[in-house]
Amino acid sequence: MYGERLYTREALPGNNWASPGCEVNMAQSGLLARLNCREYKNWMKAGHCLLMLQCPLQGYIQREMLAFHQLLAARIRGPTPRRRCQCRAKGKEFQPGCPVCVQWKELILAHHNNRDGEIHWGNSNPSLWPTDYWEVAKVYMPRGQAQKRSPQNCDAAALLNLINTCDYFRIRNRLRVREIIKCRNELMHSSDMMVSSPWLEAFGQKMHDLTAEFTHVPGIVREGERMQEILLSDWNVDKFEIDGIIYAQGPSDIFDLPPYAVEIRLIAQLFQELYLDVEEQGSLTEENENQASKMKKFLSQNEDLKFAFQVDLEWLESVWKNPVPLHGEGWTPTLLSAAVFVAISLALTAIFLHLK
Ligand SMILES: [Zn+2]
Structure with missing residues (x-):
């Protein structure tokens, strides 16, 4: 206790x-x-489990993707270019401008489970494919990864998407991965931040099935056991x-984390979705507009959280009043916001561990 x-x-x-x-x-x-509030607590418990999954997955994916990158690099014909090329990808489009990128694109697609669907080429910088394994890995991930430099910067949902989309991961039952991705999306789109107890129970079973699929990943069995303790705890x-x-x-x-840190991280992820919407199209989608309204209402009812997300709420107001695309270099609100969230989370964790 x-x-x-x-x-x-x-x-x-x-x-x-x-x-x-x-x-x-x-x-x-x-x-x-x-x-x-039971339903809100359910929402936090599920979110906490996803945060716990992140850490063992990060180390595992780093090792696997380094090996995958070596495998692909060995298949590139011709001498290694001395300089980086000028090829760039944008959004879901990438037209290679040099023979090296042509080969890399073919190899990446050959291992892509969704090669006929949406591929977020804009996540990565093709000119770095020959030298940076993570730039290759990001092609298998959902949007919003452009600024991420390693798996340690990615949340569980992004990492599970990579596992689901890249066929280098040999998994007996890929459906178990997809089920948790689906749960995460339901959790994030439950804009009143509540889920029912039957939903949480089903989530617990799916999380158990997922960790059973990855028993070879160091630390994941232990984390899986602790997740079940959290899900069953009264709290x-x-x-x-x-x-x-x-x-x-x-x-x-x-x-692992005090509840407030869990809340901060989860709500930060909700805002990230909104930032990505606006970056991509200059305004919120109808679905996210609805979610943003409910988030604003929720935060306005909770002064402590409202204070923590003041900058984001102001940004949201400005988007509502004057939708403007946020493309460009430097410290966009997304980057600034992400840095603030990371700083807050690290500080909370450090204090918590110190006192533990
Ligand atoms: Zn190129």
């Missing part, structure tokens, strides 16, 4: 779990209320009052 580290007076909600019965401030009350937070001061106590130890 996480009672020993729940809520200090000074910390932001979820920054650490203080002594049992620490006083609750106003911002932390918001987190307490959310954690005592209730109790509030009580002594001498007019409100105290809180809840479960612990099985969590």
